[in-house]
Amino acid sequence: MESQQNQAPKPLWSGRFDATPSGELELFGASLTFDRRLWREDIAGSVAHATMLGRQGVLDEADVDAIRAGLARIADEIEAGTFVFDPTVDEDVHMAIERVLTERIGPAGGRLHTGRSRNDQTVTDGRLAAKGFAASLHDAALDLVAALAERAEGESGVVMPGYTHLQPAQPVLLSHHLLAYAWMLLRDCRRFDAALDAADASPLGSAALAGTTYPLDRAMTAGAMGFSSVIPNSMDAVADRDFVCDLVYACSMCQMHLSRLCEELIVWSTAEFGFVEMDDAHSTGSSIMPQKKNPDFCELVRGKTGRVYGDLVSILTVLKGIPLTYDKDLQEDKEPMFDAFDTVLGSLHAVTGMVRTMRVRSDRMAEAAHEGFMAATDLADYLVGKGMPFREAHGVVGRVVADCVKAGVTLQDLTAEELRSWSPLFGDDAPDAVAIDAVVSRRTTFGGTAPDAVAEQLALLKEAVAGEAR
Structure with a gap:
């Protein structure tokens, strides 16, 4: 017959039971393999609980001192990697620590759980x-x-395509x-x-x-x-x-x-x-x-x-x-x-x-920002500035883009005279409307992509970050 000292210790809750789960079921129910990482929290909670029990007169100070010293030793061993967590012996981190504590300091360890539950x-x-x-x-x-x-601050001034539907939309x-x-x-x-x-x-x-x-x-x-x-x-x-x-x-x-x-x-x-x-x-x-x-x-x-x-x-x-x-x-x-x-x-x-x-x-980003007719909205806005309703201007510029696609040219390739073939409202300054840097700089609304607006946004972000720092 196996000697008593070689038998696995009974669970701390085993008093009610004539039999305990098989080894296979114990392993199935155990959480020690993953909750062992909570050992610091478990010891901190036990120290606080024991100290309070002493203050309230539930435990005497000798027991409290023994508990705290025993837990400190266990913490040192876990930190050093010498404490053995064994899921075939203990169900979870709580029982592992309490069992070893009780083995080492005797009845005082058994009093730690007074007034609390797992x-x-x-x-x-x-x-x-x-x-x-x-x-x-x-x-x-x-x-x-x-x-x-x-x-963002270090790449100030770098222009790139902005996308919607992963298609070139507007430069940012x-x-x-x-x-x-x-x-x-x-x-x-x-x-x-x-x-x-x-x-x-x-x-x-x-x-x-x-x-x-x-x-x-x-x-x-x-x-x-x-x-x-x-x-x-x-x-x-x-x-x-x-x-x-x-x-x-x-x-x-x-x-x-x-x-x-x-x-x-x-x-x-x-x-x-x-x-x-x-x-x-x-x-x-x-x-x-x-x-x-x-x-x-x-x-x-x-x-x-x-x-x-x-x-x-x-x-x-x-x-x-x-x-x-x-x-x-x-x-x-x-x-x-x-x-x-x-x-x-x-x-x-x-x-x-x-x-x-x-x-x-940045060179490739700038090159890509000139592709995909991303200044089309600004060209429509130019016509709106000349008195044309936006929906009509949208249609005109849509035709400009379609013709450019067929001809294999970009909006920046068009002269003012060529633009007037689509609408007499295009003046000599119309090509300026599609200059990519100008397209970016005109978006000055709060939260927009113009350099000054981005600088304002960056300042707000830095202020928010400073407020979040601990």
Whole structure:
């Protein structure tokens, strides 16, 4: 018969049971393989809880001192990589830490769980993690905003085609184009802020669902852990995972914006466009074609967007049918949050590096800005200035473009005399209306692409970035 010391320890909850799940079922139900990354949060929550129990007279100070010292030692070992997490022994990070603590300090370790449940413990860890994730994502997104602003300022005056339907539409400043993404990412920063705020309330002290008979000071533990408030309903406290949804939604939006930017960088770096060249350190080659330089990291960011969307659908689906309060389904809240955070943070760092190091081919952008009849609207506006209704002017310029396509010439190739063949309202200054730099400079409305308007926009962005900095 196997000796008692060689048998796997019974779960901490095993008192009610004559038998426990088989090894296969234990592994199926275990979360230790992924929730072990919450060890810092778990120890922080336990230290706060033990300290409060001592302050309230529930535990004596000797027990509190032993608990805190034991947890500090465990934290040092985990940090050093010498602590062994074994999912065949422990179901989750909470039980792993508490079991080892109790083995080392004796009965005091068993008193740590007084007045709390894994139900409020696990959601406390999740909220602490979500706050940290949101803060890290906010800062990484803000760094990308800064990178886009730096490139916008550094590429001042570079003209490129603007597109609708991926067809040449009107010329714009590259700075204007880059700042569009900066504003998107700034909104993501604010979504991460909102996700942090959503997680910033303490559930600890709610116990399993109904509170506890012990004289807990929930405000004390909340303050010790850095929470700004206490969740007022114990049932909501243990059942709520809205904060996970908020964080993963913010991740999904941010990843979508990164994917759109990367799609443009992929297109711009093709030989057909040739607008940018990605730095060698942010590109890869081919195993068979020596000449290839592939924007693989852009493609990976674009490809990973689907998995972040999947994380959001996953957590929403987990929550849709769960009755109050805690159900084992809620164990499935962690992996979508972890995966979304890891994926988006990695993507933000990759894209920031690409933006800062890519080479802009301003000559090719300027050349492309003269293609595609992108001054057509300005030519119609010229006729409007001469008294022609816009719809009529639109038709006239449409015919001008159609004839130019047939003749293989651009609007800039036409003389004033040639333009008058389509309308006598075209004066000698009509060719000036289609000069590309002038087309850009005339768009002076707030938010427009004229140099002065872009400079104003950049100043506003810098002010907003300064306000977001922590």
